Amino acid sequence: MVTEAGLRGRKKERTRQSLHDAALRLFLERGFDRVTVAEIAEEAEAAVTTLFKYFPGGKVALVFSHEEDRAAALADAVRNRSADTDPLTAIEDFIGTRLPFDPHMDAASPLLRLIFETPELRAYARQKWTDCEDALMAVLVEQCGYPDDAPLRALARLILQSPDIVARHSTPRAALAMIFANLRRGWQLDT
Amino acid sequence: MVTEAGLRGRKKERTRQSLHDAALRLFLERGFDRVTVAEIAEEAEAAVTTLFKYFPGGKVALVFSHEEDRAAALADAVRNRSADTDPLTAIEDFIGTRLPFDPHMDAASPLLRLIFETPELRAYARQKWTDCEDALMAVLVEQCGYPDDAPLRALARLILQSPDIVARHSTPRAALAMIFANLRRGWQLDT
DNA sequence: CTACGTATTTGCAACCACTACATATTCGTC
DNA sequence: GACGAATATGTAGTGGTTGCAAATACGTAG
Numbered sequence: 001m002v003t004e005a006g007l008r009g010r011k012k013e014r015t016r017q018s019l020h021d022a023a024l025r026l027f028l029e030r031g032f033d034r035v036t037v038a039e040i041a042e043e044a045e046a047a048v049t050t051l052f053k054y055f056p057g058g059k060v061a062l063v064f065s066h067e068e069d070r071a072a073a074l075a076d077a078v079r080n081r082s083a084d085t086d087p088l089t090a091i092e093d094f095i096g097t098r099l100p101f102d103p104h105m106d107a108a109s110p111l112l113r114l115i116f117e118t119p120e121l122r123a124y125a126r127q128k129w130t131d132c133e134d135a136l137m138a139v140l141v142e143q144c145g146y147p148d149d150a151p152l153r154a155l156a157r158l159i160l161q162s163p164d165i166v167a168r169h170s171t172p173r174a175a176l177a178m179i180f181a182n183l184r185r186g187w188q189l190d191t
Numbered sequence: 192m193v194t195e196a197g198l199r200g201r202k203k204e205r206t207r208q209s210l211h212d213a214a215l216r217l218f219l220e221r222g223f224d225r226v227t228v229a230e231i232a233e234e235a236e237a238a239v240t241t242l243f244k245y246f247p248g249g250k251v252a253l254v255f256s257h258e259e260d261r262a263a264a265l266a267d268a269v270r271n272r273s274a275d276t277d278p279l280t281a282i283e284d285f286i287g288t289r290l291p292f293d294p295h296m297d298a299a300s301p302l303l304r305l306i307f308e309t310p311e312l313r314a315y316a317r318q319k320w321t322d323c324e325d326a327l328m329a330v331l332v333e334q335c336g337y338p339d340d341a342p343l344r345a346l347a348r349l350i351l352q353s354p355d356i357v358a359r360h361s362t363p364r365a366a367l368a369m370i371f372a373n374l375r376r377g378w379q380l381d382t
Numbered sequence: 383c384t385a386c387g388t389a390t391t392t393g394c395a396a397c398c399a400c401t402a403c404a405t406a407t408t409c410g411t412c
Numbered sequence: 413g414a415c416g417a418a419t420a421t422g423t424a425g426t427g428g429t430t431g432c433a434a435a436t437a438c439g440t441a442g
Contacts, residue, residue: 150360154356154369185379187373
């Protein structure tokens with residue numbers, strides 16, 4: 001999403017950023033539930049109602065400022081994969097790029113710690129993945145021959161759990177690979 | 192859990208039941224988020240504070256009155272399985288007994304419809320399963336030889352998603368069997 | 383540069399889930 | 413019947429979230 005042109009657009013972006021920054025600063029300083037939305041608004045020099053206009057997802061959404069249409073991106077990644085790549089590998093790669101980068105550096109990242117240790121935030125992050133279920137299943141049905149839809153829906157569901165599963169792991173990518181190896185063996189999609 | 196003896200115990204049970212009944216009646220009549228806890232308390236002739244004393248889980252918990260220590264029950268089911276049953280089958284059977292019974296009868300059940308169509312309630316039901324993750328992984332580690340813990344944690348996670356996955360299915364048990372067949376092939380535990 | 387229409391912001395009041403606390407009531411028991 | 417412990421109640425919050433009408437700021441046409 002590109003920043004709107006004009007003074008208005010710039011101010012909008014600045015306000016959004018200001019709210020996001022204020023929220024992160026206060027959350028990291030005091031912990032998620034020791035900060036009120038009123039305080040965030042004040043710190044960002046905005047009204048509470050403005051805050052909710054920018055982040056309809058509420059307090060939790062303030063942490064995740066850069067939203068993407070992940071479902072569409074995931075579906076694209078599978079459809080436009082290179083010829084020598086099977087669907088599951090394309091999905092694995094896609095998820096891999098959305099994972100915390102360096103295991104040691106990121107494990108120490110205060111923001112990741114905050115998200116990991118705050119149930120509400122973790123649930124939100126997880127749901128952003130599971131919201132892709134319908135899209136993922138659609139693309140699986142389209143790309144893999146399979147007698148029934150049910151196993152593919154189950155597979156989609158299980159795949160979308162993997163980011164949250166490996167997030168607590170010390171080597172997320174390795175854990176992801178292990179899960180995908182087992183899923184591949186279990187479902188045998190190939191085609 | 193057995194009802195406590197004496198007048199006191201009987202009244203406690205009656206109050207709890209009264210709150211549960213009132214909540215279900217109102218929820219089914221108007222929908223979950225069109226009912227306030229104040230209304231439920233009034234309908235049950237109790238104070239709001241009393242309501243929260245009985246259901247610390249809040250509004251959602253009012254729907255699920257009979258709580259069990261599911262984690263312990265699941266672990267027991269695996270440990271005390273008959274000699275010719277493997278761990279995964281024991282788990283599958285356990286989950287099977289906690290699923291909605293008759294597919295046609297239950298699909299029409301207003302209560303199940305309510306739970307299914309109310310995100311908050313579905314999330315609560317799902318979490319009661321996923322809360323068993325640690326216990327299930329512990330028992331898997333104990334019962335199955337496996338080089339690393341990580342795949343078993345992933346397996347536990349995926350297994351505990353299955354109840355929610357198959358809940359929307361027209362033939363939950365068949366769907367469950369299919370998922371477990373794939374998981375079995377994928378993880379190859381067999382001991 | 384000015385005035386007007388529209389997008390955005392603001393403060394206010396309200397709703398509701400949930401909690402802390404002090405007070406009252408009820409049950410079991412002596 | 414009286415006393416102590418468990419339970420219930422009402423009140424008064426806190427805090428997230430929303431609706432609304434008034435105020436403000438931006439873009440633009442004249």
